[in-house]
Amino acid sequence: MPILSLHEVTKAFGGLVAVNRATFSVEPGSIHGLIGPNGAGKTTLFSLITGFYRPTMGRVELDGEDITRLSTSARARKGLVRTFQGTVLFSDLTVEENIANGMLAESSSPWTDWLFESPASRSSRQERAAAIMDYARLSDLRNVGAKDLSHGQQRVLGIAIALAAKPRLLLLDEPFTGMTASEKNRLAEMLRRIREDGATIVLVEHDMRTVMRLCDVITVLNFGSVLTEGTPEQVRRHPEVMAAYLGSAA
Amino acid sequence: MQFLVETVLNSAMASASTALVVVGLALIFGVMRIENFAHGELYMVGAYATWLFGTSFGAGYWVGFAAAILVTAVLGAAIEILLLRRLRNNPMGALIVTIGVLLILQTGAAWFFGINSNLLVDAPVSGVLSLGGFNMPWHRIVVIAAAVLILTALTVILRTTKFGWALRAVAQDKDAANLQGISIGRISMSAMALSAALAGAAGSLMAPIVRISPFMGQPVIITAFIVIILGGIGSMEGAIVAAVIYSTFFTFVSVYFDTTIANVAGLCLMLAVLIVKPSGLMGKAQKV
Amino acid sequence: MTTTLAIAACAVPFVAGDYYTSFATEIAITVLMLSSYRIVVLTGEWSFAHVVLQGAGAYTAAIMVKDHGASFPISLVAGSIVAAAIAAVLSMPLLKMRGFYFLMGTFAAAEAIRLLWRKFTYFGGTRGFSGISAPYFDFGGVQIDFGRSANYYFLTLAVVAACLVLLWRLERSRLGKVWKTIEQQDVLAQSVGIDTRRYRRIAFVIAAAFAGIAGVLLAYAFGSVTPNRFSLNFALYLMIWAIVGGTRTFFGVIVGGIVLMAFDESLRFAEQLRPGVYGVILILVMLFWPQGLERLIGWTGLYGRGVSKAAPVSSEGGA
16 A cells, blocks of 8 residues: 555636646555656645645545645654655754754653653653764764854765654655765765655755766656656656656746 | 714714724835834824924924825834834834834823813814704814825825835835836835824814824724734735724614723623634735 | 742731731732742743632632631632633633634633622622631640731631642643643644644633632622722723733742732832733733843843743744
8 A cells, every 4th residue: 555645636726727636655664756847846735745735626645644734843753754845944043952852742751741750751852862873974063053063964964854653654755955976976865765664755956966876766747737657767657757847947 | 763873974074084094004014014102192293393393383284284294204204214214124123112212202291281281272173063863063174084085195196106106016016126227215215204204184184073192092003903903914905994894883882882882892892803814814825 | 039938028017017917918919929820820821810700719718708707717618619610601602712702701700790799789789799708727725816017917828829839730740741832833733633722621611710719819808899999990900010010930920920019019108000011011020021020130041941931921822
């Protein structure tokens, strides 16, 4: 069963149809790319999946459960966690505090934890934060303020915060934007490891080369609709994809 | 029947004065995205200016009226240039600064004119219109006529002049307007002057009817915010329609029940609109 | 600093006369109001309803004492619960709003409640209640009459101090961290699973519970309750004190409150000019020190790292 599936999802802003009957599904354990020329509806679709928008029509399912009406935070608690385009962080806090904030919604602890955090749950959270920092290679920067990080590090921290919320499905909004080549390689490596550890990844990305290299499946959007879907190789050879990109460039 | 007709006319007068006040408030929100809490105090300044120039200096009501418009317009422009301009990217800060202006203007009025002074402004047209058994002071009809005239003139200015076009352009999209070479600073200043002058005109028109006091702006601004929310914040047409509906509703409830109930009903109405349709009864769907 | 403050607070009745002891009682109550208001502010919203929720506590105490002869501890708890319950009901619609809309929504709800107090004789109409008798304790022979201003001052001080300890704990708890998270990055907080509206509601209700306690203390302190004591003007002053004093740190708002109350008292000779002076201060603070006086004086540094960031008035907060 797919971990995420969209059925005829449509979003209209007034008369403008930004996403039109988008239907596709994401298999668990895959890295799934969403691409398309500018204005193809990628960002809108992303917001529809994460619950920042409600679709005008259609259905979004997570593990077969209809989540179309759920709020963003409820979806996140079910394991659907997103990152942001650009850098959205707790910029006045340190790296470690940023990651700790990602765990605040955790529901496994008893309610008394909200007022008097038990030492046990505190230390277990601290351990998990340390593990995530390790994972994201941010351990050396744990006490550095988020706003003092380099752009690439900030992007990685954004993903680390999302990891703290225990995602089963991680949605990344243009994670490679503004990164140097080596930062891109390292991030790609990290994403593969996240996938190996059991999470599914959906990413919206402009950088075609990275998408082609990293993704197992790619869905191409154009004018708000799904143009085609397939492996990177299939997509690369698809004539309409070429046309869509060339058309947008002209 | 006679009572009903008089109440309807009183509603019309309340609508006229409220419409003048709220149109200015909606204008300033549209252009600057600022909720001006001092707007009621500009109304108060209009009333005092009318008394000072018209009655105290003996220049007559219409001179007082012109002076009220001039004084409030200058005051409005000054508020924009000295204060709001510095807080253009901080809407909550600007809101709080207007509360500061509110307090200063109230205190200033109390200082210069006293709290319990009994200032009387003579109406330009005295006497009472008696027609088939019902009585209506002429000035109330003057208020209605003047408000209609001013609002019509405002509509013409906004629809036909270059200034009006620029104003609407800024209200719609500040960045795009800026790219087209419209000076946001100049438009903001003019909009603020215009908005203040509308409040001043309303205060001046009402000066012969209401008790002039430093705190007369408070109920006015509360009414204005209720109306603005009913009409959809930033929508001038919505504000005028809501002003008429609300003032009529308020006048009738006040007459047939009492003022407190009318106030509570008004507040609940505003709350209901905020809950059900935050974009206002007449407003377009906008993200809140 | 905390101990200095505590010693100074305890010394008041011994060095000052009855007038200033009563005034110190009022300061303590205002500090509780400001500290609890800060919880709402922590989530990034400004409310006009806090003072009327205090009023709910005060009216509850007045009715409990006059109609049911309730004792001080009982009316204290009842006042707190009633205020919190009213806030819980109001929060359902109100917390759907943000920024200016929330401000106006809280104003409408609060003013409607206040007008009902004025309207109905059950609440004493426009004159409210008077003659609320002071608490009187009798612990097996040890009798304390809290009608004496010094005794009531110590009672108030004890209650306020206990509340402040609770508030301090609360801010450092996971709940407090969630509030700050919401204020700093609403959208990011949602995306990691924090139901922001729910936690803003919780903040609103908890703040109201403390406002209710402040209301009960006020009712006993004055021996009377009037609807005008909870009018928009007082809501405005609470907001001004919070903004001018600064809401960045727990102690900032306390020290700011004390300084401003003292300043307020010193303006008593020029009663008429008072609002204008506040207006000028408010504008100067907004233009030049948008994070409040605590930032100016640098109290933040004194109390360890301020976990919360700038007061929300200095960031995007509008509609």
